Amino acid sequence: xxSLIFQGVLNGLILGSIYGLIGVGLxxxxxxxxxxxxxxGEFLVIGAYFAWVLLQYLGINPFIALPISFLIFFxxxxxxxxxxxxxxxxxxxxxxxxxxxxxxxxxxxxxTLLLLFxxxxxxxxxxxxxxxxSFGNIILPTIRLVALLISLLLVCVLAYFLYRTQVGKAxxxxxxxxxxxxxxxxxxxxxxxxxxxxxxxxxxATGVIVAMVFPSFSPFMGNDYTLIGFVVIVLGGLGHxxxxxxxxxxxxxxEQVAVVYFNSSIATILxxxxxxxxxxIRPSGLLGQRQLH
Amino acid sequence: MLTVKNLKKSFGGLQAxxxxxxxxxxxxxxxxxxxxxxxxxxxxxxxxxxxxxxEGEIILDGVNLVGLPVHKIAGIGxxxxxxxxxxxxxxxxxxxxxxxxxxxxxxxxxxxxxxxFWLKKVELFRLRHNYAEELSGxxxxxxxxxxxxxxxxxxxLLDEPFAGVNPELAQMLIGIIRDIPKKHNCAVILVSxxxxxxxxxxxxxIVMNEGVILTQGDAATVKSDPAVIEVxxxx
Numbered sequence: 001x002x003s004l005i006f007q008g009v010l011n012g013l014i015l016g017s018i019y020g021l022i023g024v025g026l027x028x029x030x031x032x033x034x035x036x037x038x039x040x041g042e043f044l045v046i047g048a049y050f051a052w053v054l055l056q057y058l059g060i061n062p063f064i065a066l067p068i069s070f071l072i073f074f075x076x077x078x079x080x081x082x083x084x085x086x087x088x089x090x091x092x093x094x095x096x097x098x099x100x101x102x103x104x105x106x107x108x109x110x111x112t113l114l115l116l117f118x119x120x121x122x123x124x125x126x127x128x129x130x131x132x133x134s135f136g137n138i139i140l141p142t143i144r145l146v147a148l149l150i151s152l153l154l155v156c157v158l159a160y161f162l163y164r165t166q167v168g169k170a171x172x173x174x175x176x177x178x179x180x181x182x183x184x185x186x187x188x189x190x191x192x193x194x195x196x197x198x199x200x201x202x203x204x205a206t207g208v209i210v211a212m213v214f215p216s217f218s219p220f221m222g223n224d225y226t227l228i229g230f231v232v233i234v235l236g237g238l239g240h241x242x243x244x245x246x247x248x249x250x251x252x253x254x255e256q257v258a259v260v261y262f263n264s265s266i267a268t269i270l271x272x273x274x275x276x277x278x279x280x281i282r283p284s285g286l287l288g289q290r291q292l293h
Numbered sequence: 294m295l296t297v298k299n300l301k302k303s304f305g306g307l308q309a310x311x312x313x314x315x316x317x318x319x320x321x322x323x324x325x326x327x328x329x330x331x332x333x334x335x336x337x338x339x340x341x342x343x344x345x346x347x348e349g350e351i352i353l354d355g356v357n358l359v360g361l362p363v364h365k366i367a368g369i370g371x372x373x374x375x376x377x378x379x380x381x382x383x384x385x386x387x388x389x390x391x392x393x394x395x396x397x398x399x400x401x402x403x404x405x406x407x408x409x410f411w412l413k414k415v416e417l418f419r420l421r422h423n424y425a426e427e428l429s430g431x432x433x434x435x436x437x438x439x440x441x442x443x444x445x446x447x448x449x450l451l452d453e454p455f456a457g458v459n460p461e462l463a464q465m466l467i468g469i470i471r472d473i474p475k476k477h478n479c480a481v482i483l484v485s486x487x488x489x490x491x492x493x494x495x496x497x498x499i500v501m502n503e504g505v506i507l508t509q510g511d512a513a514t515v516k517s518d519p520a521v522i523e524v525x526x527x528x
Contacts, residue, residue, distance in 0.1 A: 109442045166392065166394070169388050169391060170395055172381075172384060172482055173388075173389075173392045176383055176384070177379055179343075179363075180381065181364075183341065183364075183379065184362055184441070
């Protein structure tokens with residue numbers, strides 16, 4: 001039983017790190033722009049299809065597809081920002097407008113995916129040797145361990161960017177006070193574009209990891225990932241990029257350990273109960289005291 | 294040299310500025326006094342681009358600032374503080390000053406050296422790794438001043454820098470503001486209700502009333518102007 005629990009914790013950390021990437025991207029976009037990106041999961045699914053297309057038609061390894069997807073979708077997000085967000089911010093209630101607009105974008109994107117790739121689930125025909133890795137009684141697919149390492153590496157790079165570079169600090173500053181950022185000479189609009197691009201790029205890169213780790217993906221999965229993203233940012237602290245990772249690890253471990261004792265339905269209920277409990281006990285989330293806005 | 298010519302700004306039917314002219318020589322301090330609603334803060338908001346004036350020119354070193362976005366005006370050399378400080382609460386003091394140097398071409402060592410210089414100047418150096426939210430209101434005003442100074446501005450606009458500041462900090466702030474024009478080649482527009490500080494610091498004072506300049510001159514002229522005594526001092 002102990003080894004099962006340990007396996008559950010490891011699985012939870014792996015899934016949590018992937019969920020963390022979703023939450024971090026979502027939180028950067030919300031924190032900087034106050035945009036409720038309901039289409040975040042769809043960009044993740046697009047990332048998964050992007051990796052599939054590159055592998056299927058060009059023979060490009062998903063590990064190479066990952067940085068490519070990040071860069072391309074960073075650009076897409078940056079351009080999208082200037083089309084979508086400044087107009088929304090003129091609304092009387094920009095957060096609600098953003099939710100509705102991004103919900104529309106979400107539906108459009110998943111319909112486009114359906115049109116392009118049909119409803120059939122796809123699989124990334126990719127494996128690394130050895131397929132499984134064992135520590136005593138614990139057996140894990142090697143790709144999941146690699147995914148954990150990549151996710152943690154991405155979070156470390158992102159944390160370095162946000163906390164150690166001048167632009168990263170400016171991004172955190174804009175979360176706190178957009179007007180003051182302009183007053184010190186920073187082009188807040190351009191920086192907001194960077195934030196949106198970063199969030200979308202991260203979503204697409206996470207999609208590549210999801211395609212590697214999970215057996216299949218389809219055009220309809222986006223909403224599930226968006227929902228998980230919102231759960232983890234509520235747990236970690238709305239608007240706090242690193243809080244999202246902590247919330248995600250907590251959610252992932254709770255869910256996966258619960259699977260060991262109960263079943264997947266109970267695990268889902270427990271995961272969401274955790275979010276409800278957090279809203280009641282500490283509405284600002286785990287890192288709420290250190291919130292960035 | 295900052296020159297403001299015939300500056301007008303209205304909000305609906307309210308004319309906040311009705312044609313204000315200012316000439317601010319380099320390395321000088323211009324004190325701006327006036328009753329609440331006289332147009333002092335609107336004047337500052339027009340100069341640093343928060344408001345776009347309806348009419349008039351604002352020229353800094355030959356560049357017309359009217360219509361430029363706030364960040365560009367800051368980049369040209371206009372720094373601004375606020376009555377309620379707008380520091381980045383969850384960044385450390387050093388990070389606050391580093392972010393303010395984004396436009397600078399300097400490397401991180403040079404940026405941090407300048408940040409440390411100003412933190413020492415405002416006596417916040419020992420708190421450099423603390424978050425800005427941990428500072429008192431007065432200390433946040435000092436931090437905000439340091440934050441605009443690291444950008445090496447040509448003109449700084451100080452909006453009520455002494456409001457809510459304890460007397461000890463206010464004295465320090467007066468000393469720092471007095472030194473800024475000559476030591477850092479920067480002109481200052483100082484808006485304050487604290488007449489003593491205005492008289493101590495300003496080379497020239499303008500008195501605003503209902504969007505116009507009621508009178509102007511040195512401290513002695515302003516103090517003895519009957520219109521000022523009547524309208525501003527209420528005596």
